[in-house]
């Protein structure tokens with residue numbers, strides 16, 4: 470399908486067709502895994518199709534990058550070896566030592582660690598601010614010094630919601646760019662670039678890949694000048710995915726829409742169950758009217774996603790027991806795969822923020838609701854909660 474035609478198609482059509490046309494020589498419907506590091510040149514400097522070395526570009530990765538750009542309705546997509554590699558590359562592309570960024574005060578633990586331990590040592594300052602408080606984000610900006618406002622929405626693991634359009638205005642008024650980590654929502658549920666955001670970040674390890682079989686990251690940008698800087702740094706820093714990882718991630722993308730709908734259906738049923746259970750305190754899900762970000766989420770998201778957090782009335786011990794007793798829900802880090810996962814953020818994904826302002830409650834349990842039979846998920850939780 471021509472690029473022009475693709476832009477007019479719906480999300481699921483783009484997910485399946487964008488980035489690749491059947492191979493002209495063989496007719497292969499799916500992009501081959503181009504396991505090659507280099508390419509024969511037709512005379513010195515005479516490149517076929519622009520490929521010279523696979524750090525710079527590889528056809529399997531090109532197909533994935535085209536699909537990523539189309540899903541987020543961006544100008545260009547870039548694939549990386551992990552979400553954190555994407556983040557680091559973006560920071561080096563757009564910031565310099567002495568600059569400052571505003572980050573969520575409940576950022577993904579690895580993102581916080583990257584800014585706190587790695588970028589800070591390079592000379593980049595950061596300030597945490599709550600994403601659901603526009604005035605607090607504005608107040609955290611240092612005029613002239615802040616280059617990026619970094620947003621996650623929903624956040625991990627507390628599922629706070631940031632108002633993307635409002636925060637884009639706040640960042641742009643201060644001459645900064647707004648970056649949205651769209652990992653939790655996925656491009657099926659939320660397309661930040663269409664709401665004024667400059668760069669979208671993904672850990673494609675999660676919903677985009679969707680099968681817990683590959684680690685990867687992505688950046689999608691809407692401005693060609695930013696694209697040039699990111700493209701230069703992608704090649705210069707070299708944190709790129711190999712062709713097999715690119716293939717797996719691209720394969721996952723094709724079913725993103727149907728998977729996300731099932732994740733949402735199941736999450737809604739699990740939320741219904743949890744809200745009436747006596748061993749469960751607060752249930753945190755943006756789809757609940759009681760969630761403080763519900764209205765904003767309704768405005769900027771198609772549905773509310775597959776992530777749920779809840780607090781146990783029995784405290785930390787009870788939370789640990791639920792995690793250990795669950796069987797259909799696998800005890801494990803990560804999220805966004807077809808299988809349901811359960812974890813204790815305080816001791817697992819967010820252990821690195823213990824003792825800081827970003828510490829999460831000890832009685833908190835996080836669920837990544839998969840696409841299994843909903844009744845089995847509910848029965849498993851009923852059993853684990855005792």
Ligand SMILES: *Cc1c(COP(=O)(O)O)cnc(C)c1O
Nearest residue numbers: 551552553577625652672674685
């Ligand atoms: C997992 C995750 C990351 C980091 O991605 P990796 O692929 O693990 O490097 C960043 N942001 C969010 C929201 C995540 O869940």
